[in-house]
Amino acid sequence: MNWKTFLALLGRDAHVARRNIVPLFLQTFLQPMMFVFIFGRVMVSSGYMPPAYKSLLLPGIMAISMVFTGVWAVAMPLIGEFQFTREIEDRLLAPINISWLAIEKVIFGTMQAVIAGLVVIPAAWLLLRPGVGLNLSSPLAFACVTLLVALFSSCGGLALGCSVEQTHIGLMFSMVLTPMIFFGCTYYPWSALGHFPILQKVVLINPLVYASEGLRGTLVPQFPHISVWAVLIVLAFFDLMFLFVGLKRFRAKAVS
Amino acid sequence: MLAGIKTRDLRKVYTSAPPLAAGGGFGFGATRAKGKKQPKPQIVALDGLSLEVAPGEIFGLLGPNGAGKSTTVGVLTTRVRPTGGQAWIGEHDVWAEQVAVKRLIGVVQQRPNLDFTLTAREILLFHGAYFGIDSRVRAERAEKLLDRFKLTDRAEQMVRGFSGGMMQRLSIARAMMHDPQVLFLDEPSAGLDPQTRLLLWEIIREYNQSGKTILLTTHNMEEADALCRRLAIIDHGRNIALGTPAELKASVPGGYLLRLRFGQHTPELLQRLQGLAGVREVRATGNDNNSADIYADRGGSLVSEIANLAAVAAVELCDVHISEPSLENLFLHHTGRSLRD
Numbered sequence: 001m002n003w004k005t006f007l008a009l010l011g012r013d014a015h016v017a018r019r020n021i022v023p024l025f026l027q028t029f030l031q032p033m034m035f036v037f038i039f040g041r042v043m044v045s046s047g048y049m050p051p052a053y054k055s056l057l058l059p060g061i062m063a064i065s066m067v068f069t070g071v072w073a074v075a076m077p078l079i080g081e082f083q084f085t086r087e088i089e090d091r092l093l094a095p096i097n098i099s100w101l102a103i104e105k106v107i108f109g110t111m112q113a114v115i116a117g118l119v120v121i122p123a124a125w126l127l128l129r130p131g132v133g134l135n136l137s138s139p140l141a142f143a144c145v146t147l148l149v150a151l152f153s154s155c156g157g158l159a160l161g162c163s164v165e166q167t168h169i170g171l172m173f174s175m176v177l178t179p180m181i182f183f184g185c186t187y188y189p190w191s192a193l194g195h196f197p198i199l200q201k202v203v204l205i206n207p208l209v210y211a212s213e214g215l216r217g218t219l220v221p222q223f224p225h226i227s228v229w230a231v232l233i234v235l236a237f238f239d240l241m242f243l244f245v246g247l248k249r250f251r252a253k254a255v256s
Numbered sequence: 257m258l259a260g261i262k263t264r265d266l267r268k269v270y271t272s273a274p275p276l277a278a279g280g281g282f283g284f285g286a287t288r289a290k291g292k293k294q295p296k297p298q299i300v301a302l303d304g305l306s307l308e309v310a311p312g313e314i315f316g317l318l319g320p321n322g323a324g325k326s327t328t329v330g331v332l333t334t335r336v337r338p339t340g341g342q343a344w345i346g347e348h349d350v351w352a353e354q355v356a357v358k359r360l361i362g363v364v365q366q367r368p369n370l371d372f373t374l375t376a377r378e379i380l381l382f383h384g385a386y387f388g389i390d391s392r393v394r395a396e397r398a399e400k401l402l403d404r405f406k407l408t409d410r411a412e413q414m415v416r417g418f419s420g421g422m423m424q425r426l427s428i429a430r431a432m433m434h435d436p437q438v439l440f441l442d443e444p445s446a447g448l449d450p451q452t453r454l455l456l457w458e459i460i461r462e463y464n465q466s467g468k469t470i471l472l473t474t475h476n477m478e479e480a481d482a483l484c485r486r487l488a489i490i491d492h493g494r495n496i497a498l499g500t501p502a503e504l505k506a507s508v509p510g511g512y513l514l515r516l517r518f519g520q521h522t523p524e525l526l527q528r529l530q531g532l533a534g535v536r537e538v539r540a541t542g543n544d545n546n547s548a549d550i551y552a553d554r555g556g557s558l559v560s561e562i563a564n565l566a567a568v569a570a571v572e573l574c575d576v577h578i579s580e581p582s583l584e585n586l587f588l589h590h591t592g593r594s595l596r597d
Binding site: 002004005011012016019085087089091094095096097098256 | 330
């Protein structure tokens with residue numbers, strides 16, 4: 001392992017992100033904040049939603065922002081860089097095993113996802129107050145869930161980014177990310193699906209369910225949620241699986 | 257440490273479209289076969305290629321599009337996994353010791369693959385950083401290379417807006433940034449104007465003089481002739497001829513062409529010219545009996561004999577033009593195809 005090279009690769013990504021900070025910021029926060037404002041503020045103030053919905057919504061929005069950021073941060077550059085222009089080539093020729101380049105992308109995506117998640121909390125809180133009942137009883141559990149959610153999003157981004165062609169980016173959003181978000185227990189708790197027993201079982205294959213439920217269980221435990229331990233175990237499993245698949249696909253794509 | 261290049265029986269069979277990583281040496285796009293029923297198309301890019309490039313040599317791979325040049329470079333630079341055979345850079349097996357090999361090599365691929373999210377200077381600086389060069393040395397080298405490749409005034413601009421020639425120059429500068437022992441240049445002067453091409457040749461020679469090994473691929477005979485100490489002509493993934501440019505050219509029978517112009521020649525004179533040692537064929541050209549082409553094994557030494565015969569026959573010899581054997585002739589001779597086909 002060559003740390004100098006690894007840090008230089010991270011430095012390059014940080015440099016590019018810094019240069020694009022404004023579009024990156026808008027892309028990450030604009031949509032979730034609008035959602036928070038309409039559903040948490042407009043709908044609640046007008047009486048269509050109960051006031052408690054504010055607290056229920058926040059962890060879901062946090063999960064969406066993290067997953068969207070992590071997937072976007074890793075998948076989009078990879079899809080572009082592996083295309084015709086082969087912008088990644090110079091980094092593949094850097095004196096380090098090529099798998100470390102993929103891991104570097106995952107670490108960078110994870111950092112972005114964590115930042116996105118942590119920024120959403122105060123931003124949403126400001127938009128929604130008063131009446132958000134955050135109850136952070138176990139900071140350690142919250143930190144673990146946040147980290148595993150961020151890792152799952154960036155590892156998923158690696159697997160997606162190495163599997164999707166540039167021409168199919170639109171399809172990736174409409175076929176993978178959108179259903180994941182709507183069936184990911186982001187706007188409602190998993191227990192709310194009790195009336196749809198089959199759907200309730202089927203959505204368990206969606207990793208975003210565990211992300212939303214885990215954040216709900218650690219931020220607003222007063223609402224029903226899946227056990228945090230179960231969430232941690234399943235998220236760790238998804239992280240490893242996506243990392244394994246992502247690395248395999250990355251190597252296949254990088255070397256002909 | 258000086259490092260050479262060696263390959264033994266290198267084979268590469270692509271089962272899908274030839275890669276962009278190999279510079280996309282093939283001029284067509286095979287579609288990937290879907291499902292198991294349809295057998296995947298097999299494209300043999302390298303068919304037992306063995307080469308040995310001495311340390312400090314400028315070695316050329318000459319061949320038409322699709323001959324396997326870019327795939328050879330791809331295998332030697334860790335970017336293409338060989339189907340069979342072995343390759344070494346210095347003492348290191350390319351496939352087994354990739355990181356050690358990557359430290360020794362600099363690569364300029366056929367298509368510019370610059371990092372579009374960075375400026376020209378940043379591209380050089382980050383490249384240096386990947387190779388662990390400390391920041392002061394990095395900045396100095398980047399400055400020097402930008403100046404050498406005449407890019408200083410565009411150094412702070414994003415490369416997205418660069419012309420093809422500028423991208424190519426920056427790609428070469430980048431490959432030299434970590435001062436590699438072995439430099440691979442895949443079609444380095446494609447798309448460069450004549451002036452920049454000369455600058456590039458000068459830089460390549462200069463870099464070689466510091467003891468570095470250079471492998472370049474080209475289908476430009478003039479370039480191969482001007483730069484390379486030795487050449488391999490490859491076609492269909494096989495090495496079909498190897499030697500110095502002069503040796504290779506001399507290997508073509510009747511490689512010289514003498515174009516003669518007389519006041520008025522006679523059939524007897526042409527007959528006598530045919531009898532000179534080394535002359536393969538005499539062909540009258542033009543309509544007014546004043547021109548002839550002689551195909552021969554030798555060039556300049558024939559001129560005095562031709563002049564003597566003309567004087568004896570009382571025919572005035574007005575003009576002689578000698579074409580030396582060319583790599584174009586050579587390629588034609590070995591493959592039956594022109595390089596430009």
